[in-house]
Amino acid sequence: MKITAILAMDSSLLIGSKNGLPWHIPEDMKRFKEFTTGGIVVMGCNTYLSLPERFRPLPHRRNIVITHTPVDGVECYSSIELFITMMQKETVNQVWLIGWASIYDQFFAHGLVDQVELTLLDGEYEWDIRVSEFRFDFHETASLDFSQGKFISLVKNS
Numbered sequence: 001m002k003i004t005a006i007l008a009m010d011s012s013l014l015i016g017s018k019n020g021l022p023w024h025i026p027e028d029m030k031r032f033k034e035f036t037t038g039g040i041v042v043m044g045c046n047t048y049l050s051l052p053e054r055f056r057p058l059p060h061r062r063n064i065v066i067t068h069t070p071v072d073g074v075e076c077y078s079s080i081e082l083f084i085t086m087m088q089k090e091t092v093n094q095v096w097l098i099g100w101a102s103i104y105d106q107f108f109a110h111g112l113v114d115q116v117e118l119t120l121l122d123g124e125y126e127w128d129i130r131v132s133e134f135r136f137d138f139h140e141t142a143s144l145d146f147s148q149g150k151f152i153s154l155v156k157n158s
C-alpha cells in the first residue's frame with residue numbers, strides 16, 4: 001500500500017494556525033481535489049470535525065479518521081497501527097494522508113509515508129503550527145511553479 005501525504009507549508013515548515021487553514025488558495029484546493037477524488041483520505045479527528053458541514057465527509061472519497069473517540073457514521077480507527085492493518089487486509093493500493101500536524105508527524109516518524117505532494121508557499125507566515133522536518137528522507141521528482149509558490153512531488157529515498 002502506498003501512503004501519500006498531501007500538505008501545504010511555508011519554508012519554515014509552518015502549516016497553519018490553531019484556528020484552521022489560514023489561507024484560501026484556489027489552485028491548491030483544485031490540486032487537492034484532483035489528487036484525492038475517488039481515493040481514500042485519512043485524517044485526525046480534529047481535521048475531520050473542522051471540515052465545513054457541506055464538505056463532511058469529503059465527497060467522492062472514502063473518509064477515514066484516526067481517533068480514540070469514534071465519530072458517528074464515520075469509519076474510524078483507534079490507532080495508526082490498526083488503520084494500517086485494516087488497509088493491508090483489504091489490499092488497498094493507495095491512501096492520501098491529509099493531516100494534520102500530529103498525524104503527519106507520526107506517519108513521517110514511523111517511516112510510513114512513501115510520497116509527498118507538497119505545496120511550498122512563498123513568503124513566511126506568522127502561524128503557530130508546524131510539521132517536523134521530513135524532507136531529508138525524500139527526493140524531488142517534479143516541481144511546478146504556481147502563483148503563490150511551488151507544487152513539489154517527493155518520493156521516499158530507497
Ligand SMILES: NC(=O)c1ccc[n+]([C@@H]2O[C@H](COP(=O)([O-])OP(=O)(O)OC[C@H]3O[C@@H](n4cnc5c(N)ncnc54)[C@H](OP(=O)(O)O)[C@@H]3O)[C@@H](O)[C@H]2O)c1
Pocket residue numbers: 007008015016018019020021043044045046047048050066067068069077078079080098099100101102103106
Ligand atoms: N494546513 C493544512 O494543510 C491543513 C490540513 C488539514 C487540516 N488543517 C487544520 O488542522 C486543524 C486540526 O489539527 P490538529 O492537529 O488539532 O488535529 P488532527 O491531527 O486532525 O487531530 C488530532 C486528533 O486525532 C486523533 N489522533 C491523533 N493521533 C492519533 C493516534 N495515534 N491514535 C489515535 N488517535 C489519534 C486524536 O483524536 P481523539 O482525541 O479523538 O482521540 C487527536 O486529538 C483543523 O483546524 C484544520 O483546519 C490544516
